[in-house]
Amino acid sequence: MAANPHINPFSKRYKKELDADQLFQQLRAGSLSALSQAITMVESQAVKDSAFAKAILQQALPHSGKSFRLGITGVPGVGKSTFIETLGKKIVEQGKKLAVLAIDPSSNRSKGSILGDKTRMEELVRSDRAYIRPSPAGKTLGGVARKTREAIILCEAAGYDFIIVETVGVGQSETAVHSMTDFFLLLKLAGAGDDLQGIKRGIMEMADMIAINKADGENATAAKHAVREFKNALHLMPAKDHGYTTQVLKCSGLNDKGVVNILNVIINFKQHSHNNGSFDKRREQQELYWLHQTIEDTLKSRFYSNAAVISKMIEIEKQVILKKLTPFEAAQQLLDIQG
Amino acid sequence: MAANPHINPFSKRYKKELDADQLFQQLRAGSLSALSQAITMVESQAVKDSAFAKAILQQALPHSGKSFRLGITGVPGVGKSTFIETLGKKIVEQGKKLAVLAIDPSSNRSKGSILGDKTRMEELVRSDRAYIRPSPAGKTLGGVARKTREAIILCEAAGYDFIIVETVGVGQSETAVHSMTDFFLLLKLAGAGDDLQGIKRGIMEMADMIAINKADGENATAAKHAVREFKNALHLMPAKDHGYTTQVLKCSGLNDKGVVNILNVIINFKQHSHNNGSFDKRREQQELYWLHQTIEDTLKSRFYSNAAVISKMIEIEKQVILKKLTPFEAAQQLLDIQG
Numbered sequence: 001m002a003a004n005p006h007i008n009p010f011s012k013r014y015k016k017e018l019d020a021d022q023l024f025q026q027l028r029a030g031s032l033s034a035l036s037q038a039i040t041m042v043e044s045q046a047v048k049d050s051a052f053a054k055a056i057l058q059q060a061l062p063h064s065g066k067s068f069r070l071g072i073t074g075v076p077g078v079g080k081s082t083f084i085e086t087l088g089k090k091i092v093e094q095g096k097k098l099a100v101l102a103i104d105p106s107s108n109r110s111k112g113s114i115l116g117d118k119t120r121m122e123e124l125v126r127s128d129r130a131y132i133r134p135s136p137a138g139k140t141l142g143g144v145a146r147k148t149r150e151a152i153i154l155c156e157a158a159g160y161d162f163i164i165v166e167t168v169g170v171g172q173s174e175t176a177v178h179s180m181t182d183f184f185l186l187l188k189l190a191g192a193g194d195d196l197q198g199i200k201r202g203i204m205e206m207a208d209m210i211a212i213n214k215a216d217g218e219n220a221t222a223a224k225h226a227v228r229e230f231k232n233a234l235h236l237m238p239a240k241d242h243g244y245t246t247q248v249l250k251c252s253g254l255n256d257k258g259v260v261n262i263l264n265v266i267i268n269f270k271q272h273s274h275n276n277g278s279f280d281k282r283r284e285q286q287e288l289y290w291l292h293q294t295i296e297d298t299l300k301s302r303f304y305s306n307a308a309v310i311s312k313m314i315e316i317e318k319q320v321i322l323k324k325l326t327p328f329e330a331a332q333q334l335l336d337i338q339g
Numbered sequence: 340m341a342a343n344p345h346i347n348p349f350s351k352r353y354k355k356e357l358d359a360d361q362l363f364q365q366l367r368a369g370s371l372s373a374l375s376q377a378i379t380m381v382e383s384q385a386v387k388d389s390a391f392a393k394a395i396l397q398q399a400l401p402h403s404g405k406s407f408r409l410g411i412t413g414v415p416g417v418g419k420s421t422f423i424e425t426l427g428k429k430i431v432e433q434g435k436k437l438a439v440l441a442i443d444p445s446s447n448r449s450k451g452s453i454l455g456d457k458t459r460m461e462e463l464v465r466s467d468r469a470y471i472r473p474s475p476a477g478k479t480l481g482g483v484a485r486k487t488r489e490a491i492i493l494c495e496a497a498g499y500d501f502i503i504v505e506t507v508g509v510g511q512s513e514t515a516v517h518s519m520t521d522f523f524l525l526l527k528l529a530g531a532g533d534d535l536q537g538i539k540r541g542i543m544e545m546a547d548m549i550a551i552n553k554a555d556g557e558n559a560t561a562a563k564h565a566v567r568e569f570k571n572a573l574h575l576m577p578a579k580d581h582g583y584t585t586q587v588l589k590c591s592g593l594n595d596k597g598v599v600n601i602l603n604v605i606i607n608f609k610q611h612s613h614n615n616g617s618f619d620k621r622r623e624q625q626e627l628y629w630l631h632q633t634i635e636d637t638l639k640s641r642f643y644s645n646a647a648v649i650s651k652m653i654e655i656e657k658q659v660i661l662k663k664l665t666p667f668e669a670a671q672q673l674l675d676i677q678g
Contacts, residue, residue, distance in 0.1 A: 299674075320626045320627065327630040330630050331629075331637060335637055
């Protein structure tokens with residue numbers, strides 16, 4: 001596949017010639033290159049880029065928040081890319097501008113990440129109204145999630161009114177995606193035997209909809225059973241704040257069956273949640289969640305990267321194991337070092 | 340019931356007349372009053388008691404660690420007290436000294452906490468070799484858990500070689516008990532319908548044994564089914580480090596059925612885990628867990644109790660909700676205040 005400007009848009013020209021104001025004007029005017037360059041700046045780890053990133057985010061912020069944000073998760077093999085391609089085409093056909101982002105803290109840009117190889121979304125990628133961006137590289141979920149949150153702000157300022165955030169569910173990434181989206185869709189396969197895992201990790205409880213994908217051909221009967229089983233399981237879950245019952249639907253992303261129905265339910269949910277105020281409430285809770293999560297992550301990383309703490313840690317841990325210090329007294333000694 | 344010296348041992352005499360060294364000598368010599376007084380000092384929130392508590396813990400620490408620590412959890416109504424009474428009598432009959440402690444962060448000493456009303460353990464409480472201590476009062480799980488951990492150290496220094504820590508499972512208290520015990524026993528009722536909750540919250544995964552209590556009379560058949568169901572569910576759980584398969588057993592604490600079998604399995608586990616080194620490994624991991632948990636809890640509570648942070652928090656949160664600041668930028672501003 002030839003280099004696609006939607007996916008690999010990095011261009012040094014912008015960095016050299018444009019300041020944040022100019023780049024932001026181009027972004028607002030609909031330039032895909034400007035959007036991509038802005039996201040690249042936000043994703044950059046380089047200290048020299050941070051003032052630029054901050055400036056452009058600060059300008060974008062008042063223009064953000066007006067999209068509908070759809071989170072999609074599912075294990076590898078569930079058919080996420082094909083589903084998103086089919087769903088995404090319907091969204092752009094309705095005249096909406098769609099951005100597809102991803103969270104995958106295990107990804108490494110050079111090794112190819114989810115959404116990195118978009119041959120499977122090749123129809124969607126050709127649409128003028130679709131923007132597809134691979135998962136940012138990063139070592140920690142917190143870092144990757146922050147970059148994706150900031151990319152959402154930029155996409156919204158650029159006029160994208162429908163944003164899909166997908167994840168393969170590494171570590172706590174479903175929680176991260178759930179905490180930045182308005183609707184959380186869990187894709188499942190019939191009879192895949194991972195149901196218990198999903199319950200255990202709280203994914204089912206987070207889901208606003210469960211869709212059994214690949215529910216045709218020889219899977220049709222199993223899918224019917226799966227729908228019933230998931231419905232039963234959901235009965236035991238606590239009710240949701242938004243008062244909307246989690247639906248369990250069947251679909252086939254590949255054969256475009258049931259996908260329009262799913263989209264209709266989502267659009268219905270959007271209307272419903274705007275009407276009863278739960279949309280705004282969920283957004284507010286998410287903002288505060290990220291505020292406090294960032295504070296707590298930073299407190300920890302500051303502490304554990306403190307040179308004096310690092311140099312004392314091994315010795316203190318040894319004293320705890322040798323019963324020379326209680327863990328509580330040891331914690332106090334380390335905390336006293338940081339001051 | 341008359342005041343019982345095992346339960347309500349507070350005596351001002353010790354505080355006035357004895358220093359930490361003397362109290363510790365009496366504790367080592369087997370004085371129940373000294374043990375109770377030492378635990379009371381460790382539980383005290385008063386600043387004036389903290390040096391005393393620290394001194395006595397530091398003396399106790401080298402004598403600690405030699406007991407077997409058994410965690411027991413189960414929902415209210417599962418029959419924990421009766422089960423512990425029946426099991427505890429068998430333990431003291433084998434010549435062991437047994438201490439029973441509790442974790443219940445929802446408890447308030449004045450309102451009566453779990454283990455506060457021990458009429459249900461009245462036989463056990465009369466044994467010379469049993470020591471029963473109610474859950475310490477406290478607002479946070481971290482605080483209550485720390486006090487219980489320190490009470491374990493004192494009980495071990497006082498020669499108690501079998502320690503039961505029970506919890507009703509409020510909040511994350513099962514995780515706390517699991518993180519301070521060598522064997523974690525989950526009591527269940529047949530057909531109680533809370534299985535999914537247990538899976539979801541990871542309790543089943545933590546359990547080293549599941550015992551279906553009240554498994555006689557008209558519950559006998561349901562208990563048999565429950566054993567099979569739990570065994571099936573456990574097959575889907577990841578294998579444990581200690582290489583010991585989680586057993587599912589039936590019992591009746593009230594009618595003393597199956598309890599001796601449970602004790603035998605626990606004693607067998609103890610031997611097995613000592614032999615393969617997993618006992619020591621688990622203890623080490625627990626010590627480090629409490630070290631890092633204490634550090635992280637303290638970092639957070641220091642931050643959120645900082646007067647300058649408190650006075651700025653509401654304003655900053657408002658700016659985030661009004662989209663004047665990203666949550667990440669807002670976090671940075673608050674972190675800069677603390678310095």
